[in-house]
Amino acid sequence: MPLRFSFRQLEYLVAVGEAGTIALAAQRVNVSSPSISSAISQLETDLGLQLFVRHHAQGLTLTPGGRRVFNEAKQILFSANGLNDLANTIVETARGPISVGALSTVAPVVSAQLRRSFEAGFPDALVTLKEGSQADLLRMLGQAEIDVAITYDIEIPKDVAFEALVSLPPYVMLAADHAKAKQASLSLADLQDEPMVLLDLPISREYFLSMFQHAGFRPNITERTADMFMARSLVANGFGFGLVNMRTRSDIAPDGERLVILPLTGAVRPVVLGLATKQSAHRSGIVQAFFTHVQDHLQTQGLPGMHVPL
Structure with missing residues (x-):
């Protein structure tokens, strides 16, 4: 059911109820008397209730029903101001919940360390981590399930803001005993006849x-x-070579076998890792603090889990 009043009408109602005259209320809220008179009359019509008794040359007094509406209007305006204060607090301070999503290939390497260091710097922050595909992250951003996503600069829609953090060139993974494992780098041409393990x-x-x-x-x-x-x-x-963009500090596979990871040379496009949020004129204090923290972390310590600081 739509509301039959506006906050502006409630503000004028309270002003007149406290001042006792429309002229004095108009001075207090810096609005013309006809505007207040019209708003009060419209409010009475919309509510189907007489709020004031008009006394010729002696101002207005609240009716019994008007007094009840007046008291409730004051409480509504007080609560609305409290909501504004809460919003300002969230925007200006780095405390409270923040939900961070990460691309599934990136999450195991960077998200836990970034969460740990962020919570250490901001003890009042409550971080929740989620992971998923690019489509998952974009959906979660759209539905406000996450506040920020750690992801790549690929297929970013126009309603999502992307802030680049670091460029990640591709690498070739090989078994330690592969015939080409001792080379300094490899090109795609070097891999043309090799079996490939595709990260699908x-x-x-x-x-x-x-x-x-x-x-x-x-x-x-x-x-x-x-x-x-x-x-x-x-x-x-030994089932083939693989391509990755994140060279971790460890060159050991989960089963204990050793990997060799070499730069891929040639005209190959790197991906850019960054932070994505919904386009908005405002960024909450805790989201801004997370952005700043991640940027500072990259500059001073490099990307968590990477082989060398970037």
Whole structure:
């Protein structure tokens, strides 16, 4: 059911009820007398209730029903002001809940460390972590399930603001005993006849395959997996090479086998890791504090989990 009043009408009602005359109320709220008189009359019509008794040349007095509405209007305006104060507090201070989403390939490497360091710097922050695909993160942003997403600069819609953090070039993963493992770097041409373990995830799949398309040949995909840890194990056990953008500090696969990770040379596009939020004129204090914290962390300590500081 739609409301039959506006906050402006309630403000005028309270002003007249306290002042006793429309002229004095108009002075207090800095609005013309006719505007207040019209608003009060419209409010009485909309509520179907006489709020004031008009006394010729002697001002107005509240009716019994008007007195009850007057008291309730004061409480409503008080609560509304409290809501404004709460919003200002959230915007200006770094406390309270913040929900952070991270791309599933990135989350295990960076999100936990960033959460730990952020909560250490802001003890009043309550961080919740979620992970998912790019589509998942964009949906969660749209439905306000997360406040910020740690993700790549790929397929970002216009209603999402993306702030770049660091450029991540591609690397080649090889088994330690691979014939090309001792080279300083590799190009796509070096991998043309090699079996490939494809990280078969949205965004990652299209990104890596586009490299081969631009190079003019198709990779020899022999294994596919949607799990980064499985991809590392398959590569480490000699089932093919893999491509990644995040070189972790550890070159050991989950099953204990060793990996060799080499730079991929040539005209290959890096991905950019950054923070994404819904487009908005305002950013809450805690979200702004998280942005600043992540940027400072990158400048002083590098990306968490990376092989070397960036």
